Amino acid sequence: MAVYRHDDRVALTTKGDGTNDFIGFQSNLIVVSKSTRASENMLKKAKNVKGKCAMASTFISYKKLVANGLRNNLIFTGYPVIGRQGKMQTSGSCLYSTSSDIANACAWDPRINGLFFYETTAIFPAVDKFRDFIRDVKELRDLNPDNFCSVDIYNGFLIRFIKASINSVFRPTCGFGGG
Incomplete structure (x- = not known):
């Protein structure tokens, strides 16, 4: 299954107070993360x-x-979700959670031995290299589709396409480990 998200720009006068509080970066009950x-x-x-x-x-x-x-x-009521760039492209509310909360924590907080996070990044210098990657993944999936269920637990393959720029600065993506 593929899920596509296409972000469109709208006029500044368009009404909406949408936010992106990415579910993986929300503070949760510690007991939920541990279980x-x-x-x-x-x-x-x-x-x-x-x-x-x-x-x-x-x-x-x-x-x-x-x-x-x-x-x-305050909640998801349906698409489209319209909001300011700074609220739509942010990571999540863990950024604002407090370490003194004894019931809730970010899932990757090493103090709680919570969820395991694994993230990796690949950069493809040309379209044909991306095509090779997709073909390789499909071949692995066809060997035993059930082995890919773990990928779905960890948000699947998140693929982003951006226009190349001679002035761009690329920084490596970091993974988070829960212990």
């Missing part, structure tokens, strides 16, 4: 691929329900 991590570890140890697929399916359903953190005002 999710324990479930993942249990399924991994038992080599229960079907269980991981069920877990991934549940995550995807929830992300669709809440638009992966997009909010029209």
Whole structure:
């Protein structure tokens, strides 16, 4: 399955107070993060691929329900979500959470041994190299589709296309580890 997101610019006078509070970067109850991590570890140890697929399916359903953190005002009420650039291109509310909260934390907070995050970045110098990447992924998927369920737990493959610029500065993307 592929989900496409196309961001359009609208006139500054367009009404909307939308925000992007990306679900992966929201502060959550510590017990939820810890139990999710324990479930993942249990399924991994038992080599229960079907269980991981069920877990991934549940995550995807929830992300669709809440638009992966997009909010029209205080909650997600439907598309389109219109808001100022600074609120739509931000990461999430963990940036503003407090370390003194004993019930909630960012999922990657090493103090709680919460969720595992793995993120990687690939830059393709030409379109044909991207085509090769897609072909390789499809070949791996065809060998055993269930082995890709774990990818869905961790947001799938997020692919961004940007116009090349001679003046651009590229910085590597960092991954987060929960311990």
